[in-house]
Amino acid sequence: xxxxxxxxxxxxxxxxxILEVDHVRKEFPGVVAxxxxxxxxxxxxxxxxxxxxxxxxxxxxxxxxxxxxxDRGEVRFAGRRLEIRTPxxxxxCGIAMIHxxxxxxxxxxxxxxxxxxxxxxxxxxxxxxxEMRRMTRALFDDLGIRLDPAGMVGDLTVAQKQMxxxxxxxxxxxxxxxxxxxxxAITETEVEHLFRIIRDLRAKGVxxxxxxxxxxxxxxxxxxxxxxxxxxxxxxxxxxxxxxDDIIRMMVGREITDMFPxxxxxxxxxxxEVRNLALPGVFHDVSFDLRRGEIxxxxxxxxxxxxxxxxxxxxxxxxVSGEIRISGEKxxxxxxxxxxxxxxxxxTEDRKETGCFLDLDCIENIQVALLTTGKVDNRGFVNQRxxxxxxxxxxxxxxxxxxxxxxxxxxxxxxxxxxxxxARWLLTxxxxxxxxxxxxxxxxxxxxxIHRLITQLAGQGVAVLMISSELPEVLGMSDRIxxxxxxxxxxxxxxxxxDQVRVMELAAK
Amino acid sequence: xxxxxxxxxxPAARAHRKLPPELNILLVLVGIALVFxxxxxxxxxxxxxxxxxxxxxxxxxxxxxxxxxxxxTQVIISGGIDLSSGSVVGAVAMVxxxxxxxxxxxxxxxxxxxxxxxxxxxxxxxxCGALAGFVNGWLIAYTRIPPFIATxxxxxxxxxxxxxxxxxxPVSFPTDSFASLGAGMAPVMIFLLVAVIFHVAMKYTxxxxxxxxxxxxAQAARVSGINVERHLVKVYVxxxxxxxxxxIVVAARGQTAQAGMGMMYELDAIAMAVIGGTSLTGGRGSIxxxxxxxxxxxxxxxxxxxxxxxxxxxxMIKGVIIVAAVVADTYRQQKRGKxx
Ligand SMILES: Nc1ncnc2c1ncn2[C@@H]1O[C@H](COP(=O)(O)OP(=O)(O)OP(=O)(O)O)[C@@H](O)[C@H]1O
Ligand SMILES: [Mg+2]
Numbered sequence: 141x142x143x144x145x146x147x148x149x150x151x152x153x154x155x156x157x158i159l160e161v162d163h164v165r166k167e168f169p170g171v172v173a174x175x176x177x178x179x180x181x182x183x184x185x186x187x188x189x190x191x192x193x194x195x196x197x198x199x200x201x202x203x204x205x206x207x208x209x210x211d212r213g214e215v216r217f218a219g220r221r222l223e224i225r226t227p228x229x230x231x232x233c234g235i236a237m238i239h240x241x242x243x244x245x246x247x248x249x250x251x252x253x254x255x256x257x258x259x260x261x262x263x264x265x266x267x268x269x270x271e272m273r274r275m276t277r278a279l280f281d282d283l284g285i286r287l288d289p290a291g292m293v294g295d296l297t298v299a300q301k302q303m304x305x306x307x308x309x310x311x312x313x314x315x316x317x318x319x320x321x322x323x324x325a326i327t328e329t330e331v332e333h334l335f336r337i338i339r340d341l342r343a344k345g346v347x348x349x350x351x352x353x354x355x356x357x358x359x360x361x362x363x364x365x366x367x368x369x370x371x372x373x374x375x376x377x378x379x380x381x382x383x384x385d386d387i388i389r390m391m392v393g394r395e396i397t398d399m400f401p402x403x404x405x406x407x408x409x410x411x412x413e414v415r416n417l418a419l420p421g422v423f424h425d426v427s428f429d430l431r432r433g434e435i436x437x438x439x440x441x442x443x444x445x446x447x448x449x450x451x452x453x454x455x456x457x458x459x460v461s462g463e464i465r466i467s468g469e470k471x472x473x474x475x476x477x478x479x480x481x482x483x484x485x486x487x488t489e490d491r492k493e494t495g496c497f498l499d500l501d502c503i504e505n506i507q508v509a510l511l512t513t514g515k516v517d518n519r520g521f522v523n524q525r526x527x528x529x530x531x532x533x534x535x536x537x538x539x540x541x542x543x544x545x546x547x548x549x550x551x552x553x554x555x556x557x558x559x560x561x562x563a564r565w566l567l568t569x570x571x572x573x574x575x576x577x578x579x580x581x582x583x584x585x586x587x588x589x590i591h592r593l594i595t596q597l598a599g600q601g602v603a604v605l606m607i608s609s610e611l612p613e614v615l616g617m618s619d620r621i622x623x624x625x626x627x628x629x630x631x632x633x634x635x636x637x638x639d640q641v642r643v644m645e646l647a648a649k
Numbered sequence: 650x651x652x653x654x655x656x657x658x659x660p661a662a663r664a665h666r667k668l669p670p671e672l673n674i675l676l677v678l679v680g681i682a683l684v685f686x687x688x689x690x691x692x693x694x695x696x697x698x699x700x701x702x703x704x705x706x707x708x709x710x711x712x713x714x715x716x717x718x719x720x721x722t723q724v725i726i727s728g729g730i731d732l733s734s735g736s737v738v739g740a741v742a743m744v745x746x747x748x749x750x751x752x753x754x755x756x757x758x759x760x761x762x763x764x765x766x767x768x769x770x771x772x773x774x775x776x777c778g779a780l781a782g783f784v785n786g787w788l789i790a791y792t793r794i795p796p797f798i799a800t801x802x803x804x805x806x807x808x809x810x811x812x813x814x815x816x817x818x819p820v821s822f823p824t825d826s827f828a829s830l831g832a833g834m835a836p837v838m839i840f841l842l843v844a845v846i847f848h849v850a851m852k853y854t855x856x857x858x859x860x861x862x863x864x865x866x867a868q869a870a871r872v873s874g875i876n877v878e879r880h881l882v883k884v885y886v887x888x889x890x891x892x893x894x895x896x897i898v899v900a901a902r903g904q905t906a907q908a909g910m911g912m913m914y915e916l917d918a919i920a921m922a923v924i925g926g927t928s929l930t931g932g933r934g935s936i937x938x939x940x941x942x943x944x945x946x947x948x949x950x951x952x953x954x955x956x957x958x959x960x961x962x963x964x965m966i967k968g969v970i971i972v973a974a975v976v977a978d979t980y981r982q983q984k985r986g987k988x989x
Binding site: 454456475476477479480486488493494495496497498499500504507508509511512513514517520521522524564 | 853854855856858859861862865866868869870871872873874875876928932933
């Protein structure tokens with residue numbers, strides 16, 4: 141690492157690139173994650189890194205941030221070769237990173253999470269909690285974040301946690317800030333907010349590496365972009381010089397046309413009736429119907445209670461009052477296993493906490509929900525051959541990229557983990573499919589494929605409830621859109637009358 | 650598209666690419682045995698492994714605790730721990746022996762109930778175990794007490810029960826059929842039976858797969874439709890029933906039961922599981938691994954005795970080995986997290 145802190149103080153550096161990566165190679169057992177890649181970041185710019193799921197984006201970022209060491213190649217920071225061994229080295233050099241998955245401690249406060257390892261000390265060497273809260277408040281004021289520094293992180297929504305991660309990364313005042321899919325779990329409003337923060341940092345001369353699968357963001361925020369495909373460097377171009385299709389072509393090596401292939405399909409009888417559902421302090425008086433073959437999109441801002449309603453319907457955190465009827469029969473959904481017995485499936489929003497079994501392999505991750513249905517076992521003995529066949533079929537359908545399905549899921553890229561979770565629920569052949577951010581972290585090509593699958597299921601009579609923070613997705617896929625605002629349903633829009641403006645009006649009220 | 654190729658390329662290669670993790674542990678076992686063999690020739694002038702009688706005794710010594718270790722392994726895989734097994738051994742030894750006393754024995758605990766068929770003490774003993782396990786599991790699953798605390802409570806309570814049961818008096822003179830449960834190589838046979846059953850259960854049934862899932866991520870398991878609470882109760886009941894079985898075997902073998910029986914067995918059982926590669930953070934481990942861990946444990950103890958090492962050293966070295974096994978596990982996990 142570099143000697144001394146002063147060497148990288150902002151403004152001192154005059155060269156063209158603040159961060160240069162050259163000829164980097166990284167191999168994992170059975171996969172070449174990166175093969176001779178390069179990346180060059182100018183100070184005061186936003187540089188987008190693009191590529192399909194498993195292209196090696198996160199791996200390179202982890203190398204820069206000291207989580208992995210490269211097998212070959214070098215990383216130069218402010219013109220000097222870096223020997224980064226640990227994340228702490230990287231931070232000391234002035235490189236901070238927001239990881240693709242959340243890395244916060246749920247049982248600690250927001251302030252403690254942000255300053256962990258850097259806590260302000262009082263005279264006697266003890267942690268000065270008052271000062272720490274003040275520092276957090278100052279940081280939040282600066283960034284325009286409204287969260288209680290003394291609140292427990294475990295009580296926050298995924299999006300709020302993401303904002304805490306962003307604040308934490310900014311608090312290092314680093315020269316290079318890496319953001320690995322920071323917007324995959326937040327809504328337009330927070331995205332706008334994040335972009336203001338990014339523009340501020342850019343004006344201060346910070347070099348920002350920005351990874352996303354959302355094309356629209358790219359043109360709004362990126363100055364330059366680099367594309368990887370299958371662990372190889374493809375090109376670096378100015379964002380103003382290319383079109384969306386150019387980028388996709390570079391990423392996947394072929395054209396992708398219909399993004400949201402919504403096929404109108406026959407809508408059948410009502411299968412799910414939700415009446416006056418309420419969980420005090422979280423959501424109130426939520427009522428709606430869902431019919432066979434219908435895709436009901438749910439839009440709303442962060443904290444509007446969308447995910448909580450889904451969790452209540454599936455019995456993860458049951459509602460306190462109200463009624464749920466499935467095929468006309470009143471059901472007390474007290475736990476997910478009850479919900480599954482009534483043909484429901486629920487893809488949760490937080491894949492690390494409530495989704496993946498990171499230590500288990502792909503097959504074990506895919507099969508678990510199917511096993512609880514009891515369809516693939518004989519008096520408790522699992523028909524593993526049948527399960528493996530199904531798992532492989534769906535893994536191929538969803539283009540899961542892994543050397544084999546015996547790979548530990550922790551070793552898969554984020555988007556590929558998401559695909560496994562989708563496969564897990566599709567295997568149960570549900571009648572009611574609840575999806576919370578189904579395409580979170582999924583690349584353009586696979587996204588179209590997943591949208592096609594969802595539409596196809598609807599065509600077979602499955603009722604779909606789809607929460608998404610991506611408005612184009614909600615608008616493109618849904619037959620009807622339910623908009624939520626601060627725990628209430630603020631309105632329904634039909635496919636024909638829905639547009640961005642109308643949804644946002646209802647969402648912000 | 651390019652990524653697709655990587656998927657469907659080698660369907661045959663997918664089933665079992667990785668070497669089973671138990672192979673490492675087996676190598677450790679072979680290594681340790683060879684060390685003792687060499688030390689034997691150097692210091693004792695004789696072979697360690699060449700003595701079949703010694704190996705038989707060694708296996709007999711460890712297989713009772715091995716029965717417990719099988720139960721403890723599935724508890725640890727589920728993300729918990731069971732400290733009560735040693736006390737359950739003691740309590741069940743007392744209860745079942747009191748119902749197994751030979752006909753006509755005057756000072757029997759229940760003079761009216763002597764000479765009963767062997768199934769009576771056996772079933773009552775196992776039921777007592779099931780009860781203890783149910784309390785453990787219920788407390789852990791439904792009141793959310795940490796497993797450490799719940800089973801610590803049971804450890805003290807069950808031991809107290811064992812002492813209270815006869816006010817500290819040992820119980821002896823079982824029927825021949827009861828005694829045969831512990832005679833000769835019976836403990837080894839019982840261990841083998843238990844190990845095979847649970848190897849199959851953990852690998853090929855829903856029960857096993859759910860146990861791994863809960864240990865790997867209990868929240869995700871719940872959302873996937875597993876009734877986590879009910880499953881945990883099953884896990885702890887099974888662990889305690891196996892401890893009870895061990896208690897019956899010990900009592901039958903010694904033809905007597907004392908309140909202090911099974912003291913510290915829980916720690917030895919946990920050690921066997923951990924040495925065998927079961928991860929204390931849950932989600933990983935296997936019965937085969939634990940069985941190898943059990944043999945490693947036995948080889949070390951009998952190896953030290955063979956080298957005429959003081960019993961005090963044996964205890965201390967046992968402690969070191971347990972910590973070393975956990976360190977090895979932690980190291981493995983770190984390596985998985987950061988491959989450089
Ligand atoms: N620790 C690891 N062990 C083994 N393989 C790994 C490991 N980390 C990543 N890989 C593999 O390296 C490849 C690149 O993964 P990476 O996470 O960098 O992808 P990504 O471009 O960030 O994808 P996504 O858009 O899905 O996040 C993938 O095939 C992945 O399976
Ligand atoms: Mg990634």
